[in-house]
Amino acid sequence: MSTIFTITRSFAAPHDLVWKSWSAADQMQTWWGPKGCTIEVRNFEFRPGGFFHYAMRFPGGDAMWGRFMYREIAAPRRIVWLNSFSNEGGGITRAPFDMAVPLEIHNDVTLTEQAGRTVLVLKSHPHGATAEEEAVFRDMFASMEQGFGGTFDQLDEHLATL
Amino acid sequence: MPDTLSLSFAALADPTRRAILARLASGEATVMELAAPFDMKQPSISKHLKVLETAGLISRRREAQTRPCKLETAPLKDVSCWIEAYKHLWDDSFDRLDAYLAEIQATATKGE
Numbered sequence: 001m002s003t004i005f006t007i008t009r010s011f012a013a014p015h016d017l018v019w020k021s022w023s024a025a026d027q028m029q030t031w032w033g034p035k036g037c038t039i040e041v042r043n044f045e046f047r048p049g050g051f052f053h054y055a056m057r058f059p060g061g062d063a064m065w066g067r068f069m070y071r072e073i074a075a076p077r078r079i080v081w082l083n084s085f086s087n088e089g090g091g092i093t094r095a096p097f098d099m100a101v102p103l104e105i106h107n108d109v110t111l112t113e114q115a116g117r118t119v120l121v122l123k124s125h126p127h128g129a130t131a132e133e134e135a136v137f138r139d140m141f142a143s144m145e146q147g148f149g150g151t152f153d154q155l156d157e158h159l160a161t162l
Numbered sequence: 163m164p165d166t167l168s169l170s171f172a173a174l175a176d177p178t179r180r181a182i183l184a185r186l187a188s189g190e191a192t193v194m195e196l197a198a199p200f201d202m203k204q205p206s207i208s209k210h211l212k213v214l215e216t217a218g219l220i221s222r223r224r225e226a227q228t229r230p231c232k233l234e235t236a237p238l239k240d241v242s243c244w245i246e247a248y249k250h251l252w253d254d255s256f257d258r259l260d261a262y263l264a265e266i267q268a269t270a271t272k273g274e
Contacts (some may be wrong), residue, residue, distance in 0.1 A: 004245060005245065005248075005249055007249065007252050007256070009260075010254045011259065011260060011263055012260075012263065012264065012267075013263040013264075013267060017263060017266070018263065020257075021259060021262065021263065026263075031255055031258040031259040031261075031262045032255045032258075032259075033231050033251075033255060034251050034254070035250075035251075035254045065176070101244040101247075101248075102244070105248065119173070120256070122252060124248065124252075135227075143183065
């Protein structure tokens, strides 16, 4: 499986504290989610096969629902899950807005302690894409790591080099 | 909502079609012009163009006899759009996680 993007962050906190912030509903609620929204936890089952089901509430807007389906949890260093939009009942849905978003996104996060800090690496890619689609992702968005902004001009330039 | 993302990817999964898009990035071209660099007959190229047109990656002018093809960048922008948005979601969340971790550690220290 090819990774579409990787985010690496170093947190000034011990390993177990960072792990806790992922493994409890009240903690996930405080930091996870799109900017400006309040996360309301409907269900939180932090185990392989379990779901984190939540509502994203924006001021003056309808709630959008989403879910994590945990596939692998290896305390205290690795979490693998599928993220998708959902309905209120927890079933997978398409994005509720007019943007082409993959039905499910596969995420893999690892934590390692380094000199009292915790280094987090998140790798994401669309789930269920064919090998060919994965290749397209790789080809087209490899340069995003170097700050490819997705603007028309850059996209045109990049296309021209394919 | 039609699954435009899948359509785009299916269309982009073929190297000939990517080469056609690359050629169109430098301007409009007719089927004849597009077929020239490939060892392919016009009907094969036309099939590829049909796939690209269905995915909305190219458009073809109706008025001209030769029906030149033009690159449409909007679906490609859609493809890059969710990646950007998803990356932002995590960057923002990790900023908050950073602040949250600092806060709980400060509280813990004060309480000692």
